[in-house]
Amino acid sequence: MKSIKTAIILWTLIAGLGAAPLPCAQEHVLARENATAKASAIQIEMMQAGEVSLPAEFRVALYENLIQEMQKGSGFPEVYRDGDRNAAGAPDLVILHTTVTGFKQGSELKRDVTTVGGATSITVLCQFTDREGRVLLERSIDGKVRLIGDNLKATDDFAKKTAKLASECFTPDRSDSESPSAILR
Amino acid sequence: MTRDRATVLPLLFFLGTVVSLGQTQPAPIETEAVQVTGLSGVKQNTKGSLKVENGSLSFVYSKGNCDLPAASIQDVVTGRDSQRVIGGTVGTLSRLAPYGGGTAMSLLRTKLDTITIQYQDSNGGLHGAIFTLPVGHAEAIKEQLLAQGARTSIPSKPEPTTDPSAQSEAKEQLR
Numbered sequence: 001m002k003s004i005k006t007a008i009i010l011w012t013l014i015a016g017l018g019a020a021p022l023p024c025a026q027e028h029v030l031a032r033e034n035a036t037a038k039a040s041a042i043q044i045e046m047m048q049a050g051e052v053s054l055p056a057e058f059r060v061a062l063y064e065n066l067i068q069e070m071q072k073g074s075g076f077p078e079v080y081r082d083g084d085r086n087a088a089g090a091p092d093l094v095i096l097h098t099t100v101t102g103f104k105q106g107s108e109l110k111r112d113v114t115t116v117g118g119a120t121s122i123t124v125l126c127q128f129t130d131r132e133g134r135v136l137l138e139r140s141i142d143g144k145v146r147l148i149g150d151n152l153k154a155t156d157d158f159a160k161k162t163a164k165l166a167s168e169c170f171t172p173d174r175s176d177s178e179s180p181s182a183i184l185r
Numbered sequence: 186m187t188r189d190r191a192t193v194l195p196l197l198f199f200l201g202t203v204v205s206l207g208q209t210q211p212a213p214i215e216t217e218a219v220q221v222t223g224l225s226g227v228k229q230n231t232k233g234s235l236k237v238e239n240g241s242l243s244f245v246y247s248k249g250n251c252d253l254p255a256a257s258i259q260d261v262v263t264g265r266d267s268q269r270v271i272g273g274t275v276g277t278l279s280r281l282a283p284y285g286g287g288t289a290m291s292l293l294r295t296k297l298d299t300i301t302i303q304y305q306d307s308n309g310g311l312h313g314a315i316f317t318l319p320v321g322h323a324e325a326i327k328e329q330l331l332a333q334g335a336r337t338s339i340p341s342k343p344e345p346t347t348d349p350s351a352q353s354e355a356k357e358q359l360r
Contacts, residue, residue: 046303046311056262056301057221060313064223081310109294152221152315 037136039170041078041090042070047124048099055105058122061152062098062143065159074166094136094170096162097127101140108150119144120151122158128166137169213238214329216322220244221299223314224251225306235316237329242302244316253304258335259311260303263323265296298323302335 047054047062063082070079076094080087087093102123110118121144128137143158145151218235220227224244233246242253281287300316300323318326331337 055264056260057264057266057299057315060301060303060315061222063311064313081306081312083305084308084310086308 036171039094040092042076042094043080043087045097046082050099052100052103061155065155069159069163073163075172099125119146120154218316218318221315240333255333255335258304261327261337262301264299
């Protein structure tokens, strides 16, 4: 009887530990999942390659696709490019800094022939900050192309995910309200 | 006699100047290109022709043209890639061909050059554009852009020197 009790306790403990999220497995999110910040505009900074060797075409495709997706689906009334002087006058500006942390260049030919190998994947650390540089939201997002399409399609996947995240975490602000940092913190 | 000489000499000098100017400025190259992404107002994967002329990079396509001043180009990088001979929707459908026909078609690929540029618009905003070109054309376009004021983060490879003294100096520096 005692052994059954012990077994049940042990099993419950193991199950509980398994269900609990490990700190290292958690995505690095500083903003609360349910919180949304108001922001009137976003500025996309050019991708930093970090310590990863990234071909120029991937860097440019990531940046351009990100801008296109933000214009289409993020809900920001204004999307500014890196260095755009008009961004200086935008109230509640959110700045997106991106650093490539992982890159594996696959092969379209391999994907076509094997259908299981040759995937291209990119992992990018996205930091949404305010004008003063305070981090509002930080998350690692990946882009992949596994089956159909050329390697640059991975950048499209990444851009769509990032625009979706932005639309979930920031709401367009068309009035003079609190700054984004004040709401998220 | 002296009058003839006085007429011929300036004429020769003028012609010599014209010839030397002609030699320093290479003839503009026009090549077929596909704009993969980046040019404002141009759809992705638009076919057209690319040339460097009068200090700007010009992309001409069926619905218009797009000119970028070479001086606004901050970075020009060339690369190599390959693509399926049969692309687009037909290419995707061809994967379903029976008896491994789709896989065999995937093996039919053409090599191509890529040219990636980064440029600034009038507001200072940074843009990027990617073009694919037939093999061997990207480096020529890059050279012409650099000659007309564009910049690059990856300079072209220097031509191998034939001067033996220079070669020995280089060897000395390597040691």
